[in-house]
Amino acid sequence: MHSTLRPLLNVLLFAGAALAASFAQAQDYPNKPVTLVVGFAPGGSADIMARLLAQKLGDSLGQPVVVDNKPGAGATIATAAVAASRPDGYTLLLVTSGHAGSGALYSRLGYDPLKSFEPVAKVGASPIVIVAPAAGPFRTLKDVIDAARRSPGKLNYAAGGGGATTTSLAAEFLKSDAKIDMVMVPYKGSGPALTALLSGEVDLGFDIPSSALPHIKSGKLRPVAVTTRTRSSVLPEVPTVAEQGIPGFEVTGWFGVLAPAGTPSAIVARLNKDINALLNEPDTKSRLQDLGVEVGTGSPADFGRLIAGDTRRYGDAIRKLGIKVD
Incomplete structure (x- = not known):
């Protein structure tokens, strides 16, 4: 084999092996309970959304989805915990649109709001x-x-x-x-x-x-x-x-699910498919509408673009206003 082709072949073989491993892992997923972490106290909007999602998602996955409330520091404690967890699909984060402003508000997060996570699915907007x-x-x-x-x-x-x-x-x-x-x-x-x-x-x-x-x-x-x-x-x-009297004013909240960076793409795709399916169920739509939430479906890439866009928008506004939390 020509020496210049060997490095390319090695890369292709490695990529193929990684893809095969991802699909194998996804086929076995999930074989134990999944934890959905929420960065806010029980009883609030994010907690309500997480519990509705956990019940439905658990049914479709065939494994319990357990809500774990980790309130404090504007949800950054919970977010940091998920960022540091194993990227195997068993630890997920119920995130709100405030996530998009965290990088500008906090000087030391311990994670990158964009790079430390894989977007899974947008759940809704409100x-x-x-x-x-x-x-x-x-x-x-x-x-x-x-x-x-x-x-x-x-x-x-x-x-x-x-x-x-x-x-x-x-x-x-x-x-x-x-x-x-x-x-x-x-x-x-x-x-x-x-x-x-x-x-x-x-x-x-x-x-x-x-x-x-x-x-x-x-x-x-x-x-x-x-x-x-x-x-x-x-x-x-x-x-x-x-x-x-405040023309042009607009702030929209949203909810979604993130996984730690490095979570296999096949698992992300499975979760996205299941979440989109449950969001389209009539009883779920009705429940969310009663809560004032407009159902939001789409691909992981769609959700990623929303997060990136709001990160720029909120970041620019926060820096302009000089808002700092720490």
Whole structure:
């Protein structure tokens, strides 16, 4: 054999062996329970999404999918744990759109938000709803902005998961665009944040409808705005931020699943196929729509492009505003 061809042949043989090993591993996958890690406390929007997904995915995989809550530091503790885990498909991460801003918010993460993970599937997208206690004085976003301008730094708002979540970033972008000063009070998830809001510890909350809706429907919380470009189908009577004097304002939250970098492509493809299938089931669609979540399906590459695009967008905005969590 010509000496110049030998290196190329070696590369092809190695690639073929790796591909064969990937398919062999995928054929045996899964043969034990799968862990779905969530970076937020139980009871919040991410936890609700994870438990719905875990039940359905467990049925399709034929193995239990166990939800493991690791709250703290804006979900970066959980994210770091998954990044460091074995890339074998048995440890997955339920990620929110706040993941896209983490690289700009934290100077030392211990992982790369893009390079340390394999995108698996987008699960859904959702508006962020700004809520206030129904017994309080705020009925519209204008009421909030006027109060904040009258008394800079006096109003406070709950931030579930700290400053690295999309809900927290929506608050920061609103403060910047409306030129108001409000104080963030961090909690380990939207569950504890909503508890604080309901008890009167804080004046406002920024949350995903999936966790805020029960309190809105019960009349305990009043929605004053949604952050998406258009009104939410689950809260059609609630005007957008843009409609209430902040033109062009738009922040959309999303949920998805990541695996550690190096997870075999055949396993990623299997998970993507199963997740897309369960998201298209009528009862799943109905449940997510009730939670204000628009089902999101597509390939791992589609999800990867969404993460990369929002990482640039959020990163640019965070750096421009000078926001830092650590």
